[in-house]
Amino acid sequence: xxxxIQNILFLLVAIAGFGLFAWQARKIRANILVGRDRDxxxxxxxxxxxxxxxxxxxxxxxxxxTPAFLHLIVYVGFLVINVEVIxxxxxGIFGTHRFLQFLxxxxxxxxxxxxxxxxxxxxxxxAFWWRRNRKPPVRRFQGPELRMWPKLDANIILYVEVILxxxxxxxxTADLKLHQLRxxxxxxxxxxxxxxxxxxxxxxxxxxxLERVGWWAHIVGILCFxxxxxxxxxxxxxxxxxxxxxxxxxxQGQFSNVESITHxxxxxxxxxxxxxxxxxxxxxxxxxxxPFGAKDVNDLAWTNLLNAYSCTECGRCTSVCPANITGxxxxxxxxxxxxxxxxxxxxxxxxxxxxxxxxxEAKHESQEVLDxxxxxxxxxxxxxxxxxxxxxxxxxxxxxxVNINPLESIxxxxxxxxxxxSAAPNSLNVMxxxxxxxxxxxxxxxxxxxxxxxxxxxxxxEAVTA
Amino acid sequence: MADLAAQGETPExxxxxxxxxxxxxxYKRVTRAFVRILEHVGVKYxxxxxxxxxxxxxxxxxxxxxxxxxQAMQNITTLNGYGIKKVVTACPHCFNTIKNxxxxxxxxxxxxxxxxxxxxxxxxxxxxxxxxxSYKGRRITFHDSCYLGRSNNIYEAPRAVLEALDxxxxxxxxxxxxxxxxxxxxxQMWKEPEPGKKDVNIERTEEALATLDGNAAxxxxxxxxxxxxxxxxxxxxxxAQSSIIxxxxxxxxxxxxxxxxxxxxxxxxxxxxxxELVASAEGLNA
Numbered sequence: 001x002x003x004x005i006q007n008i009l010f011l012l013v014a015i016a017g018f019g020l021f022a023w024q025a026r027k028i029r030a031n032i033l034v035g036r037d038r039d040x041x042x043x044x045x046x047x048x049x050x051x052x053x054x055x056x057x058x059x060x061x062x063x064x065x066t067p068a069f070l071h072l073i074v075y076v077g078f079l080v081i082n083v084e085v086i087x088x089x090x091x092g093i094f095g096t097h098r099f100l101q102f103l104x105x106x107x108x109x110x111x112x113x114x115x116x117x118x119x120x121x122x123x124x125x126x127a128f129w130w131r132r133n134r135k136p137p138v139r140r141f142q143g144p145e146l147r148m149w150p151k152l153d154a155n156i157i158l159y160v161e162v163i164l165x166x167x168x169x170x171x172x173t174a175d176l177k178l179h180q181l182r183x184x185x186x187x188x189x190x191x192x193x194x195x196x197x198x199x200x201x202x203x204x205x206x207x208x209x210l211e212r213v214g215w216w217a218h219i220v221g222i223l224c225f226x227x228x229x230x231x232x233x234x235x236x237x238x239x240x241x242x243x244x245x246x247x248x249x250x251x252q253g254q255f256s257n258v259e260s261i262t263h264x265x266x267x268x269x270x271x272x273x274x275x276x277x278x279x280x281x282x283x284x285x286x287x288x289x290x291p292f293g294a295k296d297v298n299d300l301a302w303t304n305l306l307n308a309y310s311c312t313e314c315g316r317c318t319s320v321c322p323a324n325i326t327g328x329x330x331x332x333x334x335x336x337x338x339x340x341x342x343x344x345x346x347x348x349x350x351x352x353x354x355x356x357x358x359x360x361e362a363k364h365e366s367q368e369v370l371d372x373x374x375x376x377x378x379x380x381x382x383x384x385x386x387x388x389x390x391x392x393x394x395x396x397x398x399x400x401x402v403n404i405n406p407l408e409s410i411x412x413x414x415x416x417x418x419x420x421x422s423a424a425p426n427s428l429n430v431m432x433x434x435x436x437x438x439x440x441x442x443x444x445x446x447x448x449x450x451x452x453x454x455x456x457x458x459x460x461x462e463a464v465t466a
Numbered sequence: 467m468a469d470l471a472a473q474g475e476t477p478e479x480x481x482x483x484x485x486x487x488x489x490x491x492x493y494k495r496v497t498r499a500f501v502r503i504l505e506h507v508g509v510k511y512x513x514x515x516x517x518x519x520x521x522x523x524x525x526x527x528x529x530x531x532x533x534x535x536x537q538a539m540q541n542i543t544t545l546n547g548y549g550i551k552k553v554v555t556a557c558p559h560c561f562n563t564i565k566n567x568x569x570x571x572x573x574x575x576x577x578x579x580x581x582x583x584x585x586x587x588x589x590x591x592x593x594x595x596x597x598x599x600s601y602k603g604r605r606i607t608f609h610d611s612c613y614l615g616r617s618n619n620i621y622e623a624p625r626a627v628l629e630a631l632d633x634x635x636x637x638x639x640x641x642x643x644x645x646x647x648x649x650x651x652x653x654q655m656w657k658e659p660e661p662g663k664k665d666v667n668i669e670r671t672e673e674a675l676a677t678l679d680g681n682a683a684x685x686x687x688x689x690x691x692x693x694x695x696x697x698x699x700x701x702x703x704x705x706a707q708s709s710i711i712x713x714x715x716x717x718x719x720x721x722x723x724x725x726x727x728x729x730x731x732x733x734x735x736x737x738x739x740x741x742e743l744v745a746s747a748e749g750l751n752a
Contacts, residue, residue, distance in 0.1 A: 253566055253616075254617075262535060265536055269539055325669070328660045328662040391647045391649060391652045397616075414529030431524060431525075439519030448489070449483075449516045450516055
């Protein structure tokens with residue numbers, strides 16, 4: 001153990017890094033909690049199973065093999081290499097060197113796995129970069145909502161991952177060469193670094209500096225990256241887990257019931273039904289009535305807002321959306337991205353970037369009139385045209401690897417348009433009045449409802465007489 | 467139903483006809499086909515007739531929760547009044563709404579889609595698929611209804627029914643959980659589509675036709691259908707009889723039929739509901 005100024009410095013850097021992240025996480029928690037309350041308690045074992053399968057097990061990723069395989073490399077690399085991060089932390093604080101070496105053969109295997117995964121991560125990241133930046137990119141990385149900041153963000157993540165891996169290899173290779181020059185035995189097995197030793201200088205001082213540079217670059221890089229996450233789509237590496245845990249367990253076709261309307265309708269049908277008193281503020285005064293449906297982010301359920309922070313903008317939802325693939329304005333990914341941007345515009349922004357400032361111009365290029373005066377999620381970001389294009393087919397819900405449900409948000413906003421603004425397309429208003437007056441969405445008389453049976457018996461008679 | 471109740475009887479099942487089944491000229495044929503099957507196997511069934519009303523599905527999907535709940539409560543009052551326990555319907559939208567959304571409003575029933583019901587009849591040997599039209603060697607592709615498939619995970623029942631027909635069943639590239647919507651769900655049935663490059667039902671019909679024709683090149687031109695295993699679709703067989711797009715939903719029926727007409731393929735491609743196929747295979751022409 002060589003306790004030195006380096007250890008004090010490291011401790012300060014680590015505290016600053018984690019403290020800053022905790023501060024940012026609190027802001028995001030506050031953002032999510034502006035959403036409407038929704039009881040998601042219970043069903044713990046079912047929820048844990050789902051989390052294991054979908055989040056840890058990546059089961060929904062494997063609908064597309066190539067990206068699933070590449071993602072798996074980066075994901076497993078992230079999990080395994082984090083074990084080494086624990087070692088780095090301990091070494092950094094206590095001045096030890098390769099603290100985990102007491103594991104013996106397990107340490108050998110761990111280091112070897114790390115190195116191989118590290119190299120594979122670089123390969124996967126290059127493939128990801130190519131898929132996004134070739135001309136034209138993979139279709140789901142196109143689209144107006146994915147220009148400007150979202151595009152830059154995606155590339156920054158890939159560059160940082162390469163830098164982190166490069167730092168790891170610099171550290172290992174320099175350390176290995178240092179040991180070789182001294183004729184000492186180095187704990188661990190380093191299949192990739194042992195190939196790289198030839199490229200490194202032979203000066204002990206230089207190697208020592210390189211080892212320290214690699215070490216510091218890796219851990220400082222990780223801490224910086226950690227604090228970049230809240231500004232980035234890469235936040236999904238954390239949020240995917242709670243998001244899957246809190247995803248819906250009911251059949252996808254089941255749309256939420258609006259309790260307040262149930263009370264109203266029951267009271268209409270049965271005058272003796274007592275509508276529960278509206279909720280009051282803690283001081284007893286009446287609260288402003290909650291609107292039907294959602295106009296802004298705080299009208300959505302907190303789970304919908306959690307969705308927005310779990311989205312990695314992969315576009316699998318949009319690429320299977322029947323409205324989107326036939327050229328309509330709707331993009332489920334954009335609805336989710338808009339929700340996050342609006343939350344950060346209205347409430348708390350993360351530390352580094354305010355994504356809405358960068359992406360908005362590009363996103364709205366194809367939309368006509370945006371109500372800048374009443375800047376809310378609906379109309380300010382999402383236009384009614386997008387919402388009315390949805391066929392509620394659940395393809396986006398099915399496609400999302402982390403169980404995001406864009407459909408729920410779409411229906412909530414439709415509810416606001418219809419129930420608060422009476423702003424449904426005219427043809428839908430005709431359908432509504434048909435249901436109201438005739439008990440059918442078409443303009444047929446209810447007395448004709450049994451007419452289908454007339455022909456049946458005629459045909460029967462013919463069959464008998466023939 | 468009212469007549470039956472007056473006689474003090476309760477039916478085995480309540481057949482929920484649905485608005486399309488009652489009013490849409492094309493889907494009335496499906497209603498009749500299903501009734502013939504029910505009569506044929508001797509299931510004691512009833513319909514609500516004029517007492518039935520829209521389930522409220524299109525209102526709810528369009529955001530009119532108030533209208534939906536009015537419809538739902540009214541229907542629940544009717545159904546509960548007759549003591550209905552088991553509901554069968556040929557409409558996936560009615561099926562989904564009654565099964566999943568009525569319980570929260572006091573309507574708890576065992577709800578079965580007719581594809582599941584037909585599968586049970588075939589499994590139990592009550593429908594034998596013989597004596598009528600033969601589908602041997604005819605190409606059939608099944609178009610999954612979103613509200614049956616993704617919404618309620620019913621993928622196998624309609625396929626089991628089609629397999630019993632001994633036809634040449636082919637799958638579209640986008641099928642089951644990855645199926646493409648016909649374009650009519652979510653109240654789209656009652657409005658013009660938003661501006662875009664193409665209507666959804668045309669895209670889906672093109673896919674169905676390309677699959678039936680074994681035309682891999684046409685498949686590759688569809689949006690979002692990934693090419694690569696183009697050779698996987700078998701070449702079409704020389705077949706004098708027309709190919710079939712099978713559906714299990716009134717909206718899909720309308721959208722796919724319109725698509726086939728749009729592509730001017732009515733002469734050799736027909737759109738049929740599962741109940742119609744079973745009825746005609748059983749010699750119960752509707």
